[in-house]
Amino acid sequence: MAALPPYASPVQRAWYYGFRILCGLIFFFLIAPIIVVIPLSFNAEDFFTFTPGMLALDPDAYGTSHYRDFFTNPAWQQALGNSVRIAPMATLLAVSLGTLAAVGLSQSHVPFKGAIMAILISPMIVPLIISAAGMYFFYSRIGLQGTYWGVVMAHTALGIPFVIITVTATLVGFDRSLTRASASLGAGPIRTFFKVQMPLILPGVISGALFAFITSFDEVVVVLFVGSAGQKTLPWQMFIGLREQISPTILAVATVLVAISILLLTTVEFLRRRSERLRGMSPG
Secondary structure: OOOOOOOOOHHHHHHHHHHHHHHHHHHHHHHHHHHHHHHHOOEOOOOOOOOHHHHOOOHHHEOOHHHHHHHHOHHHHHHHHHHHHHHHHHHHHHHHHHHHHHHHHOOOOOOOHHHHHHHHOHHHHOOHHHHHHHHHHHHHHHOOOOOHHHHHHHHHHHHHHHHHHHHHHHHOOOOHHHHHHHHHOOOOHHHHHHHHHHHHHHHHHHHHHHHHHHHHHHOOHHHHHHOOHHHOOHHHHHHHHHHOOOOOHHHHHHHHHHHHHHHHHHHHHHHHHHHHHHOOOOOO
């Protein structure tokens, strides 16, 4: 952002600093609840609040007992294992189907592209509780309710819109003459896709995959409807820890998930900048 010029008027200076203060307050309002969880996860006591010892910065008031419980408790480890088994498979399916849909909708001859796009991204728009109820009734009729593949397919439906949006955004600057040149040299559609299109849209594909993975790994409403006790995921276990057992271990789990989310979002930003450089939209 450009710096304030020395000849700026008092009104411009007031707006310049006031705007930054307002943005800082909004940022603090959004990030404060997340930041508070991190020191609370190191509470040596089984409380959800700061103890007098923590406020006094007493080293004995801090500990890693909640993290030890997370990594040793069979219930938490089973939930983590379920999330690790479900999220990658749902991400793989969402990336495969979403990428094909985005590439297909990018063609100029496809009719009713607007209506098709609206239907494909509707899981992102429709309230999650409505999608969960619909999936429950649908999967119960076809025998997928309460199964591993039922949860995977449900999370796939939730992740596809993110893949479509990111890949479509990447395809905006794609040079169609490259595919025509590939075809003129004798390459078929599949070879052209993997050798010409995929390397250029790969940042968008990976970004969509990361968003789909986060959506599946953090989702709890749908899995409550279509899952069973055997598919109890990490967010589901956290929900139980708040509702039934009141376990402070969820603070440690929340901190781990925040760290994973920051890592994934940093990767997404890196891929976004790389994609812009490849398309000549930003300086190297």
